[in-house]
Amino acid sequence: MREQITVSQYIIRFLESKGITWIPGVPGGTILPLYESLVESNIEHVLARHEQGAGFLAQGRARSTGQVSAVFVSSGPGVANLITAVADAQRDSVPLLVFSGQVPLALMGTDAFQELPTMDIVSPIVKKVYQIKNPNQIIKTLEEAYHLAGSGKKGPVWIDLPKDIQTQTINQSFTHLDFDSQKIELMAESEILEEEVVGGDIVWFLQEFKSSIEGSRFPLLYLGGGAKKEYLRLREFVSRFQIPAVTTLMGLGIFEKDDPMNLGMMGMHGTVASNEALGVCDLLIAIGVRFDDRATGAIEKFCNQAKIIHVDIDAHEIGKNKSVHLSLQKDISEIMPFLIEEEFSIHNENALAQIKTWKEIPESHPIKDLLLDLSSVLPKGDHYILTDVGQHQMWVAQYFPFSKPNSWITSGGQGTMGFGLPTAIGVALSHKEANVYCFSGDGSIMMNLQELSTLREQNLNVKIILINNQHLGLVRQQQDLFYGSKHSGSKFHFHPDFSLLCQSFGIGYSEWDWSLGTKELSRFLEKKGPAMIEVRIPASWGVYPFVPGGKSNQEYILDPMITTT
Structure with a gap:
């Protein structure tokens, strides 16, 4: 029997096909057709008490599983209340699919009750925003949006749904919904949105990488959230070749706390060892990082004595904040076999001795x-x-x-x-x-x-x-x-x-x-x-070391309560 379904029914079945078993949200008038279809599904709705809370609930699933997560909100204040959570997801590369209600098509642009220009407002903080104005548009949009959210540099994608569109029937009947085959047809086109190559010759890059690291006397790894999924092989790499590493806030846990090659978190509240090492290293290997101000301190003073190699999945991050000498736009997984299987001749004994001295500077609290x-x-x-x-x-x-x-x-x-x-x-x-x-x-x-x-x-x-x-x-x-x-x-x-x-x-x-x-x-x-x-705890307790704004990472302030003698 061939079946015709509405836009809202199609959305719910699509989300079921992706393994989504619960969705947070806060309902309102313009999103109620989608909620009506949700009742007919096996997906549990988790009623948040505020739309920002709903957005962060969805982040909890996405951040802990790595999977694209969904959230539902209504128009107007629902959209406005969700923005903080979506901006947070965008900055930390968290894959979300946002579905917002919108006033009916005939009322758009009339300052109708709870109307906001959602596309204009959210476009700077998402990978892409769609507004559905034709029911048949939803088939391609969902596949493309899901792929975009979860591929490349992950992030939020927003779909705005006028209320009347949600109840309209898709001009196509189905014997069954084969989402996988539709994905195959749309994949190549959606990937075009991400394509941009920097330093694309990986063979040449790896040759230059090997030459650089073997010619260095103080190589240093600088790892962020984009490197987390390869933490086991990174641990093997630094242990095997005795190359020290610093991490950003988002890269914590890549190395165990007591790993002798782990210098700890860098930046504004980074360890003495990590920030001092950044000041004197002659080769900085940056993987899955943005060179953001909290990590680098004054960017014009950051690692000026070092040759910088940058590997990142996002071409736009390479050279954005700091000029680099060698770069590659790739997922870290594509270069890990080389790092693990290659033989490197490293000569950094003096650097390792210096690191031991820095680690002896008291930072206890x-x-x-x-x-x-x-x-x-x-x-x-x-x-x-x-x-x-x-x-x-x-x-x-x-x-x-x-x-x-x-x-x-x-x-x-x-x-x-x-x-x-x-x-x-x-x-x-x-x-x-x-x-x-x-x-x-x-x-x-x-x-x-x-x-x-x-x-x-x-x-x-x-x-x-x-x-x-x-x-x-x-x-x-x-x-x-x-x-x-x-x-x-x-x-x-x-x-x-x-x-x-x-x-x-x-x-x-x-x-x-x-x-x-x-x-x-x-x-x-x-x-x-x-x-x-x-x-x-006492209000007088502070966080130290502390790098003041505009200063280099080596101009840190230590806790005045701790003596260094």
Whole structure:
């Protein structure tokens, strides 16, 4: 029997065919036809309490699985509320398919109720935005959009759906929906949108790479989020040839914390060893990175003594912020066999001796002991560590012993406060048996606090570790360092009782006095289900090292409480 279906029914069946089992969203009038079709499917809808929260829930699935995830919102304020989460996804290369409702075609451009020019607003923060004006357009659009979101440099793709279009019948009847065959037909055309070659001769590139690394006396790897999927072979490479490496915030976990070749995170709050090495290396091998300002410091002073090799999947990133001497636009997986199988003659003994000296410079902090104590009592099994944005984020990045990169999830390029809680919910929904830990601050947690309702409703195994200093800590720290300790707008003069707050949401709560040890904490963490652990710390604690804006990575400030003698 041949079947005719509507646009909204086709969308839902397409998403089912891609293995999507749950979709977050917030419904409204202009997206209700899609919600009507959703009821007929096996896909679970997760009702977020705010569209930004819905976007971060979708990010939780995408970031933890690597798969394209979907989110539904209505027009007008629904679109506007979602923008922060989509901008965050764009900057960190997170694959999302966004479906937004829109007023009917006849009302577009009339300032109708809850109308916004969605395409104009979102086009700078997505890989591509589509507006469906003909029901038959949806077949090609979905395949192309899904492919774009999940290929090359991944990112969000937006589909805007006028309400009347959603209910119209596609001018084609189906005996069955063969999405795979349609994908084959559309693949070549969609790939054209991504095609741009930089340094395309890979054989020549590898010859130059070998010559450069063997002629170097201080080679240094600079690895970011784009290199994470090859972390096992990268560990083998640096161990075999004793080549030191630094990572960005997004590249943490590529190397184990105690790996002698791991110099740690670089940049504004990077380790002394990593930032000093960047100042004197003579060859910088950058893979899967953007040369962003938080990592490089003053770009005009960054690695000026080094020959720079850049490998990245995105041609637009090569040479964008920093001129390079040798480049290749490729996925890292295409060069890993060469790195592993080739024999390199490396002569960097003096560099390795210098690194040992830098690692002896004290960088300890009371929060380090707190985090290590906490990590020591985490229940066994798969786990994910997430953070919001602020001092707690940097402390976790500096001190937490990540075992692998995919267990570490944070907001990098946008630095979005409010990221942690809803993203942790999305991770927990995608990994029901895993333990999910979300570090947040008393400032960040308030940004998407409403999603505690979603957490309790889903009854997920998410533990929130709330670091409470009653301030916007990183703002206060900068005011102390650079603005004469004029604390304008950085202190909270009223603070909620988080114990009562958790009680009102039906979520477990415990205040941990970490100076008394971990026995009670361990018992609390072993209980399944959602809970919050509050840890109070002094507002005077800062994040160090600290590279001031406009300075080179070697012009860092060390913690004034720590002596280096």
